[in-house]
Amino acid sequence: MRRLPEGLILVSGGAEALRNGDVSHPFRQDSDFLYLAGAEEAGFHVLLDPKRRQSTLFIARIDAGHKVWEGKVPDIAECRRLYGFDRVSYADSLPRRLKGLRRGYRRFYANRPASRNYSAVLPFKKRDCDSLLDALQELRAVKSAAETASIRKAGQVSARAHRAAMEKARPGMREYEVQAVFDGECLRAGLPHLAFPSIVAAGANAAVLHYRRNDALLKSGDMLLLDAGAELHGYASDITRTFPVGRRFSALQREVYSIVLDTQKACIAKLKPGLNSADLHVFSMRMLAEGLKSMGLMTGDTDGLVESEAIRLFYPHGIGHLMGLDVHDGTGGSGRKLPNPFKFPIRFVAKLEPGFVLTIEPGLYFIEALLNDPKKRAKYRTSVRFSKAERFLGFGGVRIEDDLLIREGAALNLTDSRTAPKEISEIEELRRRALA
Numbered sequence: 001m002r003r004l005p006e007g008l009i010l011v012s013g014g015a016e017a018l019r020n021g022d023v024s025h026p027f028r029q030d031s032d033f034l035y036l037a038g039a040e041e042a043g044f045h046v047l048l049d050p051k052r053r054q055s056t057l058f059i060a061r062i063d064a065g066h067k068v069w070e071g072k073v074p075d076i077a078e079c080r081r082l083y084g085f086d087r088v089s090y091a092d093s094l095p096r097r098l099k100g101l102r103r104g105y106r107r108f109y110a111n112r113p114a115s116r117n118y119s120a121v122l123p124f125k126k127r128d129c130d131s132l133l134d135a136l137q138e139l140r141a142v143k144s145a146a147e148t149a150s151i152r153k154a155g156q157v158s159a160r161a162h163r164a165a166m167e168k169a170r171p172g173m174r175e176y177e178v179q180a181v182f183d184g185e186c187l188r189a190g191l192p193h194l195a196f197p198s199i200v201a202a203g204a205n206a207a208v209l210h211y212r213r214n215d216a217l218l219k220s221g222d223m224l225l226l227d228a229g230a231e232l233h234g235y236a237s238d239i240t241r242t243f244p245v246g247r248r249f250s251a252l253q254r255e256v257y258s259i260v261l262d263t264q265k266a267c268i269a270k271l272k273p274g275l276n277s278a279d280l281h282v283f284s285m286r287m288l289a290e291g292l293k294s295m296g297l298m299t300g301d302t303d304g305l306v307e308s309e310a311i312r313l314f315y316p317h318g319i320g321h322l323m324g325l326d327v328h329d330g331t332g333g334s335g336r337k338l339p340n341p342f343k344f345p346i347r348f349v350a351k352l353e354p355g356f357v358l359t360i361e362p363g364l365y366f367i368e369a370l371l372n373d374p375k376k377r378a379k380y381r382t383s384v385r386f387s388k389a390e391r392f393l394g395f396g397g398v399r400i401e402d403d404l405l406i407r408e409g410a411a412l413n414l415t416d417s418r419t420a421p422k423e424i425s426e427i428e429e430l431r432r433r434a435l436a
């Protein structure tokens with residue numbers, strides 16, 4: 001209300017979406033609505049009236065027939081107690097309420113579903129979705145202590161689920177069996193929603209960045225990449241671990257893994273308020289390029305390998321992303337927008353602030369679509385030893401990802417590495433005991 005004092009503000013929550021026939025998709029609340037209201041039910045709205053400094057939550061009116069099928073849903077008295085709004089009313093009274101308030105205002109701020117559903121009731125000349133969404137992005141970037149606590153709890157459950165997956169994975173299993181372990185652990189902890197579909201990628205599949213088939217065989221000698229995270233009250237966690245399907249990493253796997261792990265730890269050590277995420281990304285590109293040079297897979301001056309983007313053949317994504325109610329949160333609204341200081345494209349350019357939560361997730365992959373692309377082979381023939389890199393097709397890739405809270409001084413790692421180990425010796429010890 002302070003940020004947008006000139007207008008009436010209406011934010012609609014999500015509505016149930018049909019899957020087929022009369023069966024709905026599992027409902028997950030809209031993130032902006034969840035940020036403002038905390039209510040996870042469908043068919044709710046929030047109305048903010050800055051002139052009268054009044055907030056109202058509108059809840060779905062449920063008829064008796066509905067209760068037969070759905071059971072108890074929170075009523076007005078209960079919602080008043082749960083969500084802390086000045087007023088709670090039924091959603092069917094919203095059009096009348098809007099008409100009554102319209103005279104005091106020249107502007108109407110609405111999120112897209114609210115604008116779609118209530119514009120006819122509100123014949124405002126100035127209807128504004130973008131300013132509202134921008135204000136919400138601005139607010140959501142810096143996390144409160146309560147928000148950080150939710151992210152942390154989601155992270156603790158995810159770390160335990162990663163450990164369980166690391167203990168239960170066996171050669172001869174299918175990827176979905178490991179997914180069942182991870183997803184099941186989260187559900188067993190009372191967290192029914194995951195922040196995103198779990199990526200369980202064995203062997204060569206780890207080179208598919210958003211792999212989701214999850215049906216291949218786990219083979220001894222391969223590694224398994226697990227990128228997965230639970231969600232608590234909408235707050236995400238996002239953790240990746242890569243570990244051997246057998247007891248030990250091979251010598252080559254160990255070499256690639258160490259480069260990624262050293263890069264990840266060095267990036268985490270650099271985190272502090274004021275750091276530009278673009279600089280951190282370039283730092284990670286440099287470290288990974290030097291690692292590949294030491295393996296004889298790349299040649300030439302490190303700056304050149306970064307500026308020409310040759311390193312993107314092996315590291316085709318960013319160092320991380322902000323995280324909150326969305327696993328890939330926005331970057332804090334237009335007020336925080338910074339120009340990219342580099343000549344090549346970087347998606348995540350932001351000055352880190354205390355209260356930001358972000359992932360740090362460098363990776364190295366051997367992706368056939370990139371390494372066998374004739375144009376790329378011509379362009380990078382002096383920087384990449386393609387004949388050697390080809391021998392790694394089928395190797396897959398390594399990614400290591402933790403969630404970090406920026407604060408004054410060193411960042412706080414929200415991923416418990418004792419629960420979900422990432423050091424080679426700790427992973428091998430865990431695998432040795434698991435397979436004994």
Ligand SMILES: [Mn+2]
Pocket residue numbers: 238321359361401
């Ligand atoms: Mn991530």
